[in-house]
Amino acid sequence: SNNLSIKGKGIAPSITLEINAKAKSMRDSGLDVLDFGVGEPDFITPENIRNEAIEAINKGLTKYTPASGILELKKAICKKFKNDNNLLYNPSNIIVSNGAKHSIYNALMAIINPGDEVIIGVPYWVSYPELVRLTDGVPIYIYTREENNFKFSVDDLERVKTKKTKAIILNSPNNPTGAVYNEEELKGIADWAINNNVFVISDEIYEKLIYDDAKHISIASFNDNIKKISIIINGMSKAYAMTGWRIGYTAADDEIIKVMSNIQSHTTSNPNSISQYASVEALEGNQDSIEYMRKHFEHRRNTLYNGINEIGGLSCKLPEGSFYIMVNFSDLAGKTFQGMKINNSVDFANLLLEYANVAVVPGEAFGIDRYVRFSYATSIENIEKGIKRIKTTIEG
């Protein structure tokens, strides 16, 4: 209708949610749908964290907290940055928000003026362009290529920069590609950002999910100049299987954090008090569960990677992080399977859903169309079963 907000109406519906809804209705009708669409660990939140939350409830730690988060948690986050990333922050450099998505939104709210440009690599995490638009910024895309492991370079940045360039969003390890930027690549990007006075919003939410010899390095850790213009986003969701608890956090220059805190204080107030106390335990308690989950993800990644590459017409590269693989189906485009012509990634995802009962996310959701995204946050049994069904659907 005409009297609704132009900005609100301009926000795209989530393709991910549409496929999920279709998969759910198939499941409800009794079909065994294998879900490779999920964006969350399938593990339960570790016991020590759950217990701490129960204790917080029983102690009555159920009231408002400071809007930007409790000091104990900010201190635990500072310790994490020091130990894991060699980054020295004070509590005044930290704000805790309702999940990393909320952290990114507040960060953009704090730095974007109408028309400011934010550089985003394609394929991108679905929410980046919409968050930029919601905050009156303009997304500027760099189309990366599989041959370059879906990473952008300083040359790419140089090509798209304008006077209005305000920030880059960097996401390593990456959703949806699993790409991990190495030290040399990050140093190049850092120098470019310093020379061009462009903020780097570095989404490091998949930091702990990293495989083989890959190493996570925070871009802010090279020197004080890059640290000053870096906005580091992280959170509890992926590392600690805490997606439903809604705790994300940001580390940045204290002026940025002050603006973000003011915005947050009038919009959402503090993140859930119980989740904050549980997050202190997550960060300071025993960390063995992280390695336990990481090892499982690594084994699943290998199984999925090998299985996909054995199916005629499909291929993928071995990703170094997160829990996703982009699968290239371009050799099948234009062909017909089970009476369905494959023109684009939505067609291919529909073929897999309807004939293999395998749910994946079409690349279109991430801005590229000859790929679908598989999540391996599912069991080895499901991965093996899914591979067999896809093979039968495609190879007959």
Ligand code: PLP
């Ligand atoms: N950033 C990326 C790249 C993600 O994939 C996700 C979740 O899917 C998030 C941020 C948001 O995480 P949270 O659950 O903390 O909001």
